[in-house]
Amino acid sequence: MTSRASELQERLREVRSALMQKGLGGLVAYYGAQHNMLRPDPIMLLTDHRALGPSALFVPALGAPTLVVTPRWDEARAREACCFGEIIGVGEDELVAEMARVARALPGPIAMIGTEVMTLARGKAFFAELGFEPRDGGDIVRAASRMRKSFELERVRKAAEIADKGFEHLCAVARPGMREYDLAAEVEAAMQSLGSEDNFGLIATGSHNVAVRAVNNRVLEAGDVVIGEITPCYKGYFAQLCRTFILGEPTDLQRTKFDMLIEAENAGLAVTRAGLPSSGIARAINDVIGKYGYADYCRPPYMRTRGHGLGLGGVMPADLTDSSAPILERDMTFVVHPNQYVPETGYLMLGDTIVVGDAGPVILTTTPQRLFWRAS
Numbered sequence: 001m002t003s004r005a006s007e008l009q010e011r012l013r014e015v016r017s018a019l020m021q022k023g024l025g026g027l028v029a030y031y032g033a034q035h036n037m038l039r040p041d042p043i044m045l046l047t048d049h050r051a052l053g054p055s056a057l058f059v060p061a062l063g064a065p066t067l068v069v070t071p072r073w074d075e076a077r078a079r080e081a082c083c084f085g086e087i088i089g090v091g092e093d094e095l096v097a098e099m100a101r102v103a104r105a106l107p108g109p110i111a112m113i114g115t116e117v118m119t120l121a122r123g124k125a126f127f128a129e130l131g132f133e134p135r136d137g138g139d140i141v142r143a144a145s146r147m148r149k150s151f152e153l154e155r156v157r158k159a160a161e162i163a164d165k166g167f168e169h170l171c172a173v174a175r176p177g178m179r180e181y182d183l184a185a186e187v188e189a190a191m192q193s194l195g196s197e198d199n200f201g202l203i204a205t206g207s208h209n210v211a212v213r214a215v216n217n218r219v220l221e222a223g224d225v226v227i228g229e230i231t232p233c234y235k236g237y238f239a240q241l242c243r244t245f246i247l248g249e250p251t252d253l254q255r256t257k258f259d260m261l262i263e264a265e266n267a268g269l270a271v272t273r274a275g276l277p278s279s280g281i282a283r284a285i286n287d288v289i290g291k292y293g294y295a296d297y298c299r300p301p302y303m304r305t306r307g308h309g310l311g312l313g314g315v316m317p318a319d320l321t322d323s324s325a326p327i328l329e330r331d332m333t334f335v336v337h338p339n340q341y342v343p344e345t346g347y348l349m350l351g352d353t354i355v356v357g358d359a360g361p362v363i364l365t366t367t368p369q370r371l372f373w374r375a376s
Helices: 003-021 042-047 072-081 092-105 120-130 138-144 150-173 180-192 252-270 279-297
Strands: 026-031 055-060 066-069 086-089 110-113 202-206 225-230 232-234 241-246 307-309 333-336 340-342 346-348 352-356 361-363
Touching: 003 026, 003 042, 003 055, 003 138, 003 150, 026 042, 026 092, 026 138, 042 055, 042 138, 055 092, 066 072, 066 092, 072 086, 092 120, 110 138, 150 180, 150 225, 150 232, 150 241, 150 352, 180 202, 180 225, 225 346, 241 352, 252 279, 252 333, 252 340, 252 346, 279 333, 279 340
Parallel strands: 026 110, 066 086
Antiparallel strands: 026 055, 055 066, 202 225, 225 241, 307 333, 333 352, 340 346, 352 361
16 A cells, blocks of 8 residues: 555544544535645545545445546546545445445434535535535644645645745846746746645735735836745645745845744744644744834734645635634644734735644745845
């Protein structure tokens, strides 16, 4: 059995253990195949199959799982990805009936994750055929997926490498006279040539940015501050790099305020260690920025988080806020970013993808921790 297969089996064992602890006989995981970094796919988390259409995984507390996929012809691809259990391909018009049939075969009671992404009509039809509504099982999958397996870490590492190259290309091609969307297209093309499948990319330009945002048709000018949140996806897994680039030589004020971000990020990384509270990262970052007089800017509407979980999506295991609950565990992956609006300079960005370790973080993105610029 391959390492990937054995690690997926290990995650399924965690799910089965949680089911038994909660007195449940099975779990239904549904996903609508609308993949994005803000909603992790429970089917991919448990099987490594990224569905093309609405699909459902059925995990009994004892026994092999069953995966029902649409469209019917995607069954062969699912068999290549999945290393265990029964796989059934059906048409979308057959999905509800097949889901109900397989779910009824699970020993009860059962839990479910994914109802929030089912269409209202499909949800009503499924519950009607099933005869009851399962309990909420989202916490079971989230708990089993809080740390990255080794095959997932390799994908995040590759995505981090692509993010570094994407920013390197941004620095090389950004110039006065080009439009923001042309710059974003350049970065996207460079990363796709290296294997990126997608990019949650935000780039803003201007002399005084108030936030990072989606690109538009603004024409870059000499002296612009270019802030970028570059988040490529490799084989379903994301990494993120946040950096700031100036089209011209930075002012002393810009250098000083960016040095504040470097100090803040390093303070956050210093308390990123297995066994410590995740809230400590945000508190350490906010303490640094607060001591320079910007405590009021360390909360909405100026700042939401100091980072977040990253990997298969950008929400697990948690956002990094001063009230976040999870305790850091080895092989959790996050982006740590003290991105900050500064009233004197505008928004500045700095952030890196990290893996939590027993002795501290392993930083996967390798772009130097500094302010970048190119004199005109």
